[in-house]
Amino acid sequence: MAVVVTGLGCTTPLGGDVPSTWQAALEGRSGVHTLQNDWAELYDLPVNFAGQIAVQPSEVLSRPETKRMDPSAQYAIIATREAWKDAGSPEVDPERLGAAVSSGIGGVWTLLTAWDTVKEKGASRVLPLTVPMLMPNSPAAYVELEIGAKAGAHAPVSACASGAEAIGTAFDMIESGRADIVVAGGTEAAIHPLPISSFAAMQALSRRNDSPETASRPYDTTRDGFVLGEGAGIVVLESEEHARARGARIHARLVGLGMTSDAHHIAAPDPEGAGQTRAMKLALQRAGLTPADVAHVNAHATSTPAGDMVEARGIRSLMGSHGDNVLLSATKSMTGHLLGGAGAVESVFTILALKHRVAPPTINVDNPDPGLEVDLVRNTPRPMAASGSLAAINNSFGFGGHNVALVFINA
Amino acid sequence: MALSEQEVLAGLAEIVAEETGIDTADVQLDKSFTDDLDIDSLSMMTIVTLAEEKFDVRIPDEEVKNLVSVGDAVNYITTAQA
Numbered sequence A: 001m002a003v004v005v006t007g008l009g010c011t012t013p014l015g016g017d018v019p020s021t022w023q024a025a026l027e028g029r030s031g032v033h034t035l036q037n038d039w040a041e042l043y044d045l046p047v048n049f050a051g052q053i054a055v056q057p058s059e060v061l062s063r064p065e066t067k068r069m070d071p072s073a074q075y076a077i078i079a080t081r082e083a084w085k086d087a088g089s090p091e092v093d094p095e096r097l098g099a100a101v102s103s104g105i106g107g108v109w110t111l112l113t114a115w116d117t118v119k120e121k122g123a124s125r126v127l128p129l130t131v132p133m134l135m136p137n138s139p140a141a142y143v144e145l146e147i148g149a150k151a152g153a154h155a156p157v158s159a160c161a162s163g164a165e166a167i168g169t170a171f172d173m174i175e176s177g178r179a180d181i182v183v184a185g186g187t188e189a190a191i192h193p194l195p196i197s198s199f200a201a202m203q204a205l206s207r208r209n210d211s212p213e214t215a216s217r218p219y220d221t222t223r224d225g226f227v228l229g230e231g232a233g234i235v236v237l238e239s240e241e242h243a244r245a246r247g248a249r250i251h252a253r254l255v256g257l258g259m260t261s262d263a264h265h266i267a268a269p270d271p272e273g274a275g276q277t278r279a280m281k282l283a284l285q286r287a288g289l290t291p292a293d294v295a296h297v298n299a300h301a302t303s304t305p306a307g308d309m310v311e312a313r314g315i316r317s318l319m320g321s322h323g324d325n326v327l328l329s330a331t332k333s334m335t336g337h338l339l340g341g342a343g344a345v346e347s348v349f350t351i352l353a354l355k356h357r358v359a360p361p362t363i364n365v366d367n368p369d370p371g372l373e374v375d376l377v378r379n380t381p382r383p384m385a386a387s388g389s390l391a392a393i394n395n396s397f398g399f400g401g402h403n404v405a406l407v408f409i410n411a
Numbered sequence B: 001m002a003l004s005e006q007e008v009l010a011g012l013a014e015i016v017a018e019e020t021g022i023d024t025a026d027v028q029l030d031k032s033f034t035d036d037l038d039i040d041s042l043s044m045m046t047i048v049t050l051a052e053e054k055f056d057v058r059i060p061d062e063e064v065k066n067l068v069s070v071g072d073a074v075n076y077i078t079t080a081q082a
Helices: A018-026 A063-068 A071-086 A108-121 A130-134 A138-147 A159-175 A193-201 A240-245 A274-287 A307-325 A339-356 B005-020 B041-055 B070-081
Strands: A003-011 A097-103 A181-188 A231-239 A252-261 A294-298 A327-329 A391-398 A402-410
Touching: A003 A018, A003 A071, A003 A159, A003 A181, A003 A240, A003 A339, A018 A339, A063 A071, A063 B005, A071 A097, A071 A108, A071 A138, A071 A181, A071 A231, A097 A138, A097 A159, A097 A339, A108 A130, A108 A193, A130 A138, A138 A181, A159 A181, A159 A231, A159 A252, A159 A339, A159 A391, A159 A402, A181 A339, A231 A240, A231 A339, A252 A274, A252 A339, A274 A307, A274 A391, A274 A402, A294 A307, A294 A339, A307 A327, A307 A391, A339 A391, A339 A402, B005 B041, B005 B070, B041 B070
Parallel strands: A097 A181, A294 A327, A294 A391
Antiparallel strands: A003 A231, A003 A252, A181 A231, A252 A402, A391 A402
């Protein structure tokens, strides 16, 4: 069962929807800024910047919606409404409609705010919706409720690969005949003092406090860690048969999925990148494609000293000399790292890149790592071949050694 | 100082509106939380928890089932804070 993409939605540090996010990405803008929140200066945080969403949920959701859902679910719902409308609000048998929406961390704001309540006001003041708000499947469940999905709602969790794994789960649901349409993606709302402190404690975050806009610099020789971002990306996946029958507009096709695990370390990538490379290879195999077919890679590339080049070397080893022709984009340079939302927002970027035949830029790369042997798109977008079929890989990797590669081709 | 029945009603209506989106004007003394306002049990517990905080009263869990109408809740709170 061929799988096509018929709807896109997102809310990101670059914009509150797909058009504004894509436009900002093409312009090479940074969504990373110094934190303005009242808590930012309270705790002597080692990192005082992040990629916070550009449009607050309170501007687009009702007051009760913002009170009943954790921000991670709110972002997912905002992106879902855009994606569903973009797909033409399809009429579909609810038992053939699914949801697969992940978060890497879950309802961390809800959890920690409730704990503050216990400590400050006592257990009786904890609100009854705390559990449904903090559970990591909450975004999937709210999306399920939003669209009335009865074929199944899933929330595979694999740290920073979660959003991509959710899209992979949706792909499998349609290919195996479980559903005709699945709303899939990832979301994260973890810009809170605790995750910031925790990621900083493992030396994972950039400390470029005096220049937040240039802090996310994948492949640059002076990269010093990732930048925490937040937001959500959602795609509407549909069997081609169903999409054709209702005359839906098709953005792109999802043709390959490769998922592997490293069995190497709880947080560090396998320095050889074998699992990452194998994920890309399996995804291409499932798609019936070869490395030579790949025109574009939206890299996981988070701007960490260790991670970026492991992936880049893997791409080169898979592509061989064709790596010279592969347009490599690291959009986290602009959005920051959306953790569980990353793979989904970057799938949206990958799909738009194929649709518009243009690879978005990677910003802040003043001096590319000398070991980089793939054609990195720097500062301004680069066009891809004006005609013919184009294939692109979107990579996502997560703490725990989770590797997910998705392969899309143009419609 | 204890609030009047009207003040408690207005405060309670604000909580209900915030949590459910129901217009404050529809939160009237004779309305049933479940039958008229369509408030589910989780939302009701949320409203009770927020009302306890707002009016500085204690509403025991076993008492909540007796708060059928908005008027029942307003009476309970008005009496409890007196």
